[in-house]
Amino acid sequence: MTLLTAVESAAAVRSGTLTAVDATRAALARIEAGAPLGAFQVVRAERALAEAAAVDARADLSALSLAGVPIAIKDNIPVAGEPMRDGSAATSAAPQSADHELVARLRAAGAIVVGITRVPELCVFGTTDSVYGLTRNPWNPERAPGGSSGGSAAAVASGQVPFAHGNDGMGSVRIPAANCGLVGIKPGKGLVPQDIGVDAWLGMSENGPLATTVADAALLLSVMAGRPGLASPVEPSKPLRIAIAAGEPSPLVSLDPEWRRGLAETADALRGAGHLVTEVTFPYDPNPLPLLARWFAGTATDAEMLDPARLERRVRVHARLGRIARRAGLLKDAPVDRLRARVHGFFADYDLLLTPTLAQPGPVAGGWHERGWWANMISNIRYAPYPSTWNLLGWPAASIPAGWHATAKVPLAVQIIAEPKPDGAAEALILSLASQLERLRPWPRIAPGFAE
Structure with missing residues (x-):
């Protein structure tokens, strides 16, 4: 069966030229063929086919x-x-009693849940391996797909499903989207229901889509948000003021020349399309404590009711630091409010900001859940430092493909950020520019070897 986009597949089922059962059977066959990538924790073959028949x-x-x-x-x-x-081995194996609100919305719109994708323990780190297995990048199986939505990204990039759910607390949609050549969107605060873990990492984590095309990502986001208007992005009708920031957010970070090139070539394409493109120095917060304290504390809250003896060593350390951060009063809003005001002032001169999504290619796949906390932290900070600022602020951001890293043999990507606006207008603006870039600089939908 031809590998359809989500938009094409839904249209075919609505018109009667394809059944939901046949679309589900095809996906299940691809999931079976793609099993060596380790994308799925659970495959719902029988239940999915029954649910597809009900949709038909x-x-x-x-x-x-x-x-x-x-x-x-x-x-x-x-x-x-x-x-x-x-x-995590520390969580319960009991079946869940009800769907999350997002799952309910997806089912109501006719989607078929064919499986559940793998994550790192408690979704803390930016690689996807755990006691349950290792997930690999379809573009280069020697490398990690990123995390924590790495299973979802691997499933989409290999064509096992046309799109997937992810969520993003420190970049966990955008990081695997970048590694796997996908469109990944972290919506702004309040657009999509959260209800992730205990407190969505103090509100930093958002649910969002992973897809191979902007149209598919927009369609999925529109259902997640309950805003049908987001499903049909239109390219910008007038020139936009676009800031390009290639600077590193931290002294620990060194931007790979190939990732810098991906951003520069994207900027050139935007200039050629008539946009007002300016290279800038972005005012990143030099104090990482407000962000790190929330990352640690969110993990501590999620781990609170779990048996620490069954948690990974790296996660135990992370949670312990979260408890210390709470006792030390490091979770105050004032530093975040000051940063938000500074960034709001920056955006007075620009409609959108573009950065690299990553600073380095994703790390080599394998065994990160068995390594220490410090090794994981250094790896995450050095390779994926750009997305997390926007979680702290609650602003919308997306990652889209931006070329190819010939040495690492993985895709490149750029991050598009907008200041929040009511009713999903900022997300619509991001999708608008992403649609134009998809036309100007098209990317392959599926990793080689998985397209047929």
Whole structure:
């Protein structure tokens, strides 16, 4: 069966030229063929086929925006009847009693949940391996797909599903999107229901889509947000003021020349399209404590009711630092408010900001869950320092492909950021520019070897 985009698949099911059952069977066959990548924690073969048959029988089939489209859900939000392990041996194997609100919205729109994707333990770090197994990057299986939505990204980049759910607390949608050549969106605060872990890492974590095309990502985001207008992005109708920031956010970071090139070539394409493009120095916060304290404390809260003896060593250390951060009063809002005001002032002169999504290619796949906390921290900080500022502020940001790293044999990507606006207008602006870049600088949808 031809590998359809989500938009194409839904249209075919609505028109009657494809059934939801056939679309689901095709996805399940691809999941079986792609098993060596380790993308899935649970494959719901029988249940998915039964649910697809129910979608085919729905009286409102012709009106369903996601009619019969197979989708994967990240293993840290509930899917009724399935366990939610969150990458940890310390969590319960009992089936969840009800769907997360997002899963309910996806099902109501006609999507078929074919499986649940792997994550690192408690979704803390930017690689995807745990006691349950190792997930690999379809573009280069010797490298990690990123994390924590690495299973979802690997599933989409290998064509096992046309799009997938992810969530993003420190870059966990955008990091694997960048590694795997996908479109990944972290919406701004309040657009999409959260309910991730205990407190969504003090509100920093957002649910969002991973897809191979801007149109598919927009469609999925529109259902997640309950805003149908987001499903049809339109290229900018007038020149935009776009800031290009290639500077490193931290002295610990060195931007790989190939990642710098990906941003520069994207900037050139935007200039050629008539946008007002300016190279800038972005005012990153030199004090990492407000961000790190929330990352640590969110982990501590999620681990609070779990048996520490069954947690990985790196996660135990992270949680312990979170408890210290709470006792030390490092979670105050004032430093974040000051940073938000400074960045708001910066955006007075620009409509959008573009940065590299990553500073370095994703690390080599294998065994990160068995390594110490410090090794994981240094790896994460050095290779993925750009996304987390926008979690701290609650601003929308997306990653889109931007070329090819010939040495590491993985895709490049740029990050697009907008200041929040009411009713999803900022996300619509990001999708608008992403659509134009997809036309100006098209990317391969699926990793080589998985397209047929």
